[in-house]
Amino acid sequence: MRWSAVVLALGVLSGCDGGDEPVAAADFGEELFQDARLSESSFNRFSCATCHVTTPQTPEGRIDSGYSLYNVTARPSWWGGYETHLLDAVNFCYVNFMRGVTKLEEEDPRSRALYEYLARISPDAQAPALPFTVVKDIDDVPRGDTARGEAVYRAACQNCHGATHTGEGRLTELASVLPEVTQDYDQLFPGIPHARVVIEKVRHGQFFGVGGNMPPYSAEALSDADLGALLVYLGL
Numbered sequence: 727m728r729w730s731a732v733v734l735a736l737g738v739l740s741g742c743d744g745g746d747e748p749v750a751a752a753d754f755g756e757e758l759f760q761d762a763r764l765s766e767s768s769f770n771r772f773s774c775a776t777c778h779v780t781t782p783q784t785p786e787g788r789i790d791s792g793y794s795l796y797n798v799t800a801r802p803s804w805w806g807g808y809e810t811h812l813l814d815a816v817n818f819c820y821v822n823f824m825r826g827v828t829k830l831e832e833e834d835p836r837s838r839a840l841y842e843y844l845a846r847i848s849p850d851a852q853a854p855a856l857p858f859t860v861v862k863d864i865d866d867v868p869r870g871d872t873a874r875g876e877a878v879y880r881a882a883c884q885n886c887h888g889a890t891h892t893g894e895g896r897l898t899e900l901a902s903v904l905p906e907v908t909q910d911y912d913q914l915f916p917g918i919p920h921a922r923v924v925i926e927k928v929r930h931g932q933f934f935g936v937g938g939n940m941p942p943y944s945a946e947a948l949s950d951a952d953l954g955a956l957l958v959y960l961g962l
C-alpha cells in the first residue's frame with residue numbers, strides 16, 4: 727500500500743483538502759481490495775480480488791469460492807446468515823485466508839475505505855442474502871468429462887495452484903502441485919481413496935480440522951458435477 731494513498735484517504739475521510747488530486751475513499755478502497763499487502767503477513771499472497779469478483783454476473787472462466795461482492799453492502803446478512811455485520815464477514819476472510827494478524831477495526835481508515843468501495847458497487851438496495859451450503863459429509867461424486875474438468879481447473883484452481891504437474895505460475899509456493907501432492911496420500915491417509923481426500927480439501931478448505939489456508943467451496947460455489955469432472959482431469 728502506498729502511504730501517499732493512506733494520507734490522501736485520511737484527508738478525504740476527515741473532510742480536509744487531500745492535495746492536488748485527492749483520491750476518493752472509494753478509490754482507495756478499490757486499491758486495497760486488489761492488494762495482497764492489505765494483510766501484514768509476509769506469507770500472504772491473497773487479495774480480496776483473488777476470491778471475489780465485483781461484477782453483476784460472474785465472468786466466463788472464473789469459478790470462485792467467494793461470491794461476487796456486487797450489491798454486497800445491501801445484503802441483509804452474509805456467509806449464509808452466519809454473519810450479521812459486514813465488517814465481521816470481511817474479517818472472517820481477512821484473518822482466516824489472508825493471515826491478517828489482527829482484525830480490521832471499525833475506525834481503521836482502511837475499513838472505512840473498503841466500505842466506501844463496496845457501497846459504490848452495491849446499487850440495488852433490495853439485494854437478498856445469498857445461500858451458503860457447507861458440504862459437511864464427504865461422499866464420492868459422479869465422475870464427469872475431462873474437457874469440462876480442464877475448464878474447471880483453469881477457472882477455479884489454476885490462479886492459486888498454477889499449471890498441473892509443475893505448479894508453474896502459481897500465486898504462492900505454499901500452494902501444492904496438483905495432482906502430485908496426492909502421491910503422499912497412501913502414507914498420510916492409508917486406505918482412503920485419493921479422490922476423497924481431494925474432495926474433502928475442496929469442500930472444507932482449511933476448516934473441520936483439515937488445516938492450511940485454502941478457502942472451502944460451498945455447494946453453490948462448485949457443483950458436484952464440476953468437481954467430478956475436475957477429478958477426472960486430475961486423473962483421480
Ligand code: HEC
Binds near residue numbers: 777778820
Ligand atoms: C481465499 C479466498 C478469499 C479471500 C482472499 C477473501 N474472501 Fe471473502 N469470502 C470467501 C469465501 C469462501 C466466502 C464465503 C462465500 C460467500 O459468502 O461469498 C467469503 C465471503 C465474504 C463475504 C460475505 C459475502 C456474502 O454475501 O455472503 C464478504 C463481504 C467478503 N467475503 C469480503 C471479503 C473481502 C473484503 C476480502 C478482502 C479483505 C475477502 N473477502 C477476501 C473467500 C475469500
Ligand code: HEC
Binds near residue numbers: 907923939
Ligand atoms: C485462493 C487460493 C486457492 C484456490 C483457489 C485453490 N487452492 Fe488448493 N490450496 C491452496 C493453498 C495455499 C494450499 C496449501 C495450504 C493448504 O493446504 O490449505 C492448497 C492445498 C491444496 C491441496 C493439498 C492438500 C494437502 O493434501 O496438503 C489440494 C488437494 C488442493 N489445494 C486442491 C485444490 C483444488 C482442486 C482447487 C480448485 C477447485 C483449489 N485447490 C483451489 C490455495 C488454493
